[in-house]
Amino acid sequence: xxxxxxxxxxxxxxxxxxxxxxxxxxxxxxxxxxxxxxxxxxxxxxxxxxxxxxxxxxxxxxxxxxxxxxxxxxxxxxxxxxxxxxxxxxxxxxxxxxxxxxxxxxxxxxxxxxxxxxxx
Amino acid sequence: xxxxxxxxxxxxxxxxxxxxxxxxxxxxxxxxxxxxxxxxxxxxxxxxxxxxxxxxxxxxxxxxxxxxxxxxxxxxxxxxxxxxxxxxxxxxxxxxxxxxxx
Numbered sequence: 001x002x003x004x005x006x007x008x009x010x011x012x013x014x015x016x017x018x019x020x021x022x023x024x025x026x027x028x029x030x031x032x033x034x035x036x037x038x039x040x041x042x043x044x045x046x047x048x049x050x051x052x053x054x055x056x057x058x059x060x061x062x063x064x065x066x067x068x069x070x071x072x073x074x075x076x077x078x079x080x081x082x083x084x085x086x087x088x089x090x091x092x093x094x095x096x097x098x099x100x101x102x103x104x105x106x107x108x109x110x111x112x113x114x115x116x117x118x119x120x
Numbered sequence: 121x122x123x124x125x126x127x128x129x130x131x132x133x134x135x136x137x138x139x140x141x142x143x144x145x146x147x148x149x150x151x152x153x154x155x156x157x158x159x160x161x162x163x164x165x166x167x168x169x170x171x172x173x174x175x176x177x178x179x180x181x182x183x184x185x186x187x188x189x190x191x192x193x194x195x196x197x198x199x200x201x202x203x204x205x206x207x208x209x210x211x212x213x214x215x216x217x218x219x220x221x222x
Contacts, residue, residue: 016155044155044158047189050190052190053189054187054188060188086165087165089162089164090163
């Protein structure tokens with residue numbers, strides 16, 4: 001299979017829909033097929049990475065601890081839009097993993113340079 | 121007896137809460153649930169809107185939904201009260217009409 005740069009665009013909060021969980025699964029699968037996986041978080045997608053989530057409070061098993069294992073899948077491109085964090089009163093210190101911050105224009109460029117975009 | 125409104129959408133992703141607030145009459149109760157709880161974060165950009173509404177509405181947020189999302193200990197907009205599931209039931213029982221905004 002040709003090696004492709006695949007960008008997974010996460011714009012949804014973690015529990016309101018299944019989109020976030022399913023996008024993470026798809027990203028891990030793409031990484032297992034040796035693709036160059038990039039994860040982008042913008043809009044409410046930044047809420048997926050917030051520390052100290054307690055899905056057990058809802059009787060859910062949760063999925064976001066999966067972000068802690070990205071390195072094991074050789075996924076080391078995690079991009080977060082700075083404006084999206086700021087609008088929600090968050091900073092990178094509120095996130096569970098180290099990320100690279102991009103401004104909106106740089107995020108647009110990242111999207112533009114991907115071979116494939118998988119958005120949710 | 122006044123109304124209870126429930127809102128389950130993030131204010132950053134949907135105009136649902138804004139529409140609810142535009143239709144809630146003075147003295148009504150608004151309970152933020154599921155992704156609606158993001159509106160209650162004091163540091164977020166929706167906070168000034170909600171703080172202004174707290175002067176004429178009774179505002180509540182469902183604690184387990186905050187905790188699930190990582191905000192169990194987060195600062196909330198002044199005037200917003202946390203309730204648990206029992207509190208949700210009490211609110212529903214205390215109001216003659218419940219409207220779900222989703």
